[in-house]
Structure formats: structure tokens, C-alpha cells
Amino acid sequence: MRNVILWAIWFILIVLLAVVYLFNNDHSSLSILGLPEWLYYFFLFELLFAFSIWVFCSHFWQDENQEQL
């Protein structure tokens, strides 16, 4: 259970960081392909997000669930 709670805290932190940082900073300049700079920050956050899901599925939750069953 400890692993899952730690993971959940990490996950919530990523989301909050994404929201707080991006909604409070001006990234209106354009970047590659003429897309706004903030969009690339979001993209990076999402990749981090997806990798976190990978870690969760591969290690934490599976062990936890096997204990329960």
C-alpha cells in the first residue's frame, strides 16, 4: 500500500505542477511548427504522465493486487 500512496502523491504532484505552472506563466511565443510554446510543455508533462502509468502498471499496482487476491 505504501508504494501506491507514494506513487499517487507523485502523480498528483505532476498534475498540480502542470496546472499551476502553465496557468500562471505566459508561454504565448511560438515554437516548432508555429505551435505555442506551452503546448510543448504540456506534451512533456503528458509523456511524464504516460511513463508514470507505465511504472504504476508494471510494478506497484500489480504487486498490491496480487497481495489482495
Added chain:
Amino acid sequence: MIPYIILISYLLVSFAWGLFFTKRPENNPESFFLSNRNLRTVALFFSLIATNFSAFFFLGFAGEAYRVGYAYYPMMAFGTSFAAINFYIIGNKAWRLGKQKSYITPVEMIRGESGSVPLSVVFMLFMILFMLPFLAVQSVGAGLILENITGGALSYAQGVVLMTFLILIYVIVGGMRGIVAMDMKNGIIMLTLMLTAILVLDNSMGGISENNLSLQEAMPELFVVRGRGDFFTPLKWLSFLLLWSACLPMFPQIFTRFLMGKNLRIFKKTTILYAFIPPFLFIVPVIIGVLGHIDFAGLEGKASDAILPMLLGKYTPDWFSALILTGALAAFISTVDSILMAIASIGTRDFYLQFVKRDANHGGQVKAARWIIFLVAMIGMVIALLRPASIFSIVTMTFSGSALLYPIVIGIFYLKHVHWAWSFWALLSGEILLAALSFQWVSVEWMGSALPVLPAFLWTFIWVLAGEVYGRAAERAE
């Protein structure tokens, strides 16, 4: 003439694929509804993607981006990626329980694990009720696409009827096996065609970079993180995040996919792959929608949903436009067939077998399922033909309603002390609260910019948790 050839070829190949190149299901519920629970990673992944990404991915998504701007990308991509975690939390347990206890439908699982018929009936009613408008909207999309491809030669109504009956044939004959075969083909087609569309439009419109630069000067509000007219606030953004991630696993056609993997490793790989798709893919319809302002400025409301066909019509030959729109048709088909099958499995196992004919044998259940598929398809078709003006807003509300099923499932799967009466009350009162907030029967000013689903979801979850605390205390007292 070429658009017709493309359309007819697609339809012929599709239905021949679904009907003749797929092994027939055996005459038992497990085979007919779940394809014998033996899907491998590629089949399960494409089936999940094709079922989840509806005609909205092709048409509505670009339309929303036209209205909101680039801010629509993170909201949708985060929410859809986030759903993967819930797919795993719920799907992992559902797969195990399904395998151990031979559950075929989510409702059956709720009934079996909570031991309550009333709770399972309410759960079933909400699950099905919320899917019917979504089914009808898919048919509306198909009618519009066919009308567009044929340049009006096929009317909207003819398109709806044609597609409904074509899908009915292979779903009734092929069962879930036919659907999965179609999903794989349609999943690959829709992803390929969406990427092709952006590449061709980029080339013919003179480059994405150049167009974005000129558009930013003219309409800078399309490029801000909050979206046009401050559409997204952090609270609204979090509401959408919660909405997508909680409602997607509660769609019966998605929940059914959790039970169909051959083993847990396959399900895990599918979930991880799914999480990586939205960040890469969702930018495509968003770019198309935003760049639509260059040639079609000032579209209001739902008119902007046609921005992709409009751009294709302006910049590409008819045959290419028809080809891309068959991708939208593929997205529609692969969502509708799965909804039909999911509702039919619930109707058969949780209504017919429970309340009409308890001693129905396997063959009898499959026969009943075929009739239910027909009946549900007819209901969806009639709603689509009537096309009530409020259908799209109803769909948005039903998504929120589906999200409220999530705390109930979590309670039953992981909180072992919640008595069913607590879950029953939590769900019923949560749905009533959602309706009250959505229709503004009560004051909603206190919510700020949050969507009604946020307080309703928290309300439902709190009651489930309260049930767990009470259950534990009662157990200790005993």
C-alpha cells in the same frame, strides 16, 4: 464517381471482412459476447482504441479546437491518457474476477460482488440509459458523413438507415469476434487516414508553421493556454480531467474490453500503449480545427464541426476528401457495433436471464442477444432520425452521469466493508445532484467554473467512503 467507388469499396470490404473472413462465434455467451476472452495485445489494443475513438475524433474534435483554440489539446489528451490508469485499476480486478467467476457483464459483476439485485438494477439502468443518446449521436454522425461523401445523393435519413442495417448484419452474425476483426481494421484505417489528412493539408495549405504565424497575428486568443474567451480555468480543466478519466472505463463497451484479454500481461501492455497514444495523436485534429479559421472564419456553434470536410473540400480533390471521410465512417462503425454488443450482453445476462427466463440455455441466450441487438439498433436509429436539437447537450450530461458509476465500482472492488445500501444511495443521490446542477434547479454560483460532475462525483465518492467507515466500525463493534 470516384468518391462513390471509394465509399462502396470500403463498405464492401468492411462487411465482407466482418462476415466472411471471421470465424463464427460458438453458440454460447462467452464466445458471442467476449470472443472467448482470448484477445492478444494487438487485437485488444486496436479494439480498445477503435471502440473509444468515435466519430467525434474526426469531426467534433476539430470543431471544438476551432471554437476553443490550441487549449483544447491538453485538456483532451491529459484526460484520455489519465483514463489509462483507471482502465488498469478497474480492468485488472475485473479481468481477475471475470476469469475466476465467469462474469460476462459489468452489471453481473456488481451483482455478484455486492450481493445486491437492487444495486445492480440501478447500475444497469444508468449504464444503459446513458449510452442510448451516445449511440444515437454516432448514427447522426454517420448520416451526415454519408450525405457529405455522396454530395447529397444519399440523404441524411437514408444514410442513417443504411449504416444501421449494415452494422446489424455483421454484429448479429459475427458476434464479438466479428466486431474485434472490424475494430482492428477500422482502428488502423482511422489512425492512418487522420495522419494522412494533416500531411496533405499541411502541403496544400502552405505549411503549418507559416499558417500558425499569420493566424497568431490575426487571432492570438487561439494560442493562449486558457483558450478563447478564457474557456479553461484550472478548475474547469481539472473537471474535464476527472470527467474523461472516470467516465471512459464506465462505458459498457469499454468495460467489456477489460474482460477480453487472454491474460493480465496482455491487458497491462494494452493499457500502457493506450496511455501513450493521446499525446501524439490528439494534436492532429486540433491543428486542423485551429487552422480552419484561415479559410472559414466566423463559423458559429455546431457549424464548426464540419471544419475538416470543409478544408478537405477546399484543398483536396473529391476522391481524397471521400477517402478521409471513410476514416470517420470507420470510427463511427467501430464504436456503434461495440455499444450494441455491450448493451445486448447486459440486456441478455442481467435482464432476460434474471427476470424473464432464468433457465435459458446458452443457445437461448445468444438468440435473445440477437433480438436485443436489433431492438437497441432500432431505438438508436429512431432517435437519430428524429434528431432532437438537444441531443449533443444530452450526451455531454450522460458522460457525467456515467462518471458517477466509477466510485460505486471502486467501492465494490476495493472497499470491502461498504454495504450495498450505501452504494445505492450514493449513486442515486449523486445522479439527482448532477441533474439538479446541470439543469440549474439549484444555485450553481458556488461552483465557480467547475463542471457539475466535479461536486456530484465528490458527493458520490464521499458516501461510498462513509459506507466503508461505517462498515468497519460496525464490524469492530461486533
